[in-house]
Amino acid sequence: MTHAPQSPERLSRAAGNTAHTDRHTMLRVLRREVAGTIGLLTDEHDFRAMRHYRTFAFANFATYLQSVEDLLSSRASQGAHTTVALFDPQEYADFCTDTGLDPDTPSSRARFTAEVATTGPAIPYDGQPLADLIPALADEAVRQATWEYASALLARLGACTSCGEDIGRTAFTRASGLLASMLDTAPTGKRHLVCSVSGAPETLVAVLHADADPDGTSQLNATEALEFTTVLALGLATQSPGGLVMRTTAPSAPDRVYGWRLRAGDFEPLTAGEVFDAYCTDADSGDLVSPESDVDYCAPPDLGPDATPSAHRH
Structure with missing residues (x-):
């Protein structure tokens, strides 16, 4: 049995489909290589402060927390690593003032979250429920504040008046x-x-x-x-x-x-x-x-x- 040769057009389309599939596969693989950071509001007071921004889409704190947990679980199921950073609305407002950013945009919130992940309280997500993650993040914030406060006091003590040592x-x-x-x-x-x-x-x-x-x-x-x-x-x-x-x-x-x-x-x-x-x-x-x-x-x-x-x- 003989087969009619495929037309160049069909071969080109087949090759294009294969290339598209390969790119899609590689993008999916690369997504697993990219670390992500989520800024988390840990209490209703902070949540209400963010409700003043028109682009902040959530109206209910419980719904917000469930959505964050769903996102964390989804990323973990895909093999993605996620860091959870403490999102403080007042620090966010100060950050936007200092950098000249519009605070009522998702991109500004993302910029602040990326900054906090390197300088502020943050912990890796490893599958724990938010009920466990939030107290751990609060503890991390207390630890960091304690160290910063103690370091500042040590630095201000100066030199000994009798021996000159710091x-x-x-x-x-x-x-x-x-x-x-x-x-x-x-x-x-x-x-x-x-x-x-x-x-x-x-x-x-x-x-x-x-x-x-x-x-x-x-x-x-x-x-x-x-x-x-x-x-x-x-x-x-x-x-x-x-x-x-x-x-x-x-x-x-x-x-x-x-x-x-x-x-x-x-x-x-x-x-x-x-x-x-x-x-x-x-x-x-x-x-x-x-x-x-x-x-x-x-x-x-x-x-x-x-x-x-x-x-x-x-």
């Missing part, structure tokens, strides 16, 4: 040494550290999570470590009251809890009884709370000369 830089170096000593002397396993420094207008709190490999090497988030060290340095430099607690968790062993107090620039170890009292007393009522099972409340290990304050005071 007080903030010296305190940061000492805090870095203390953190390294705490991690080096802690048992192998998961470590959870909380540092609080009392001051005006409010208490600053920093949290650090660190895991230890079997060889003792600590694995920790660099951003968390920077924030933690900055808050600890501020407490040392300003001689503010505060405290630091570490909890370690290891397989087949009780958790261990111990800590230190910050007082007038001193870094003092807490006794086992003081740690027990701190953990087993309700902070609001002062009533005793039953101790946790499989938890040892103990004195901390010796951290060496960095914990001795006499040579570090200004």
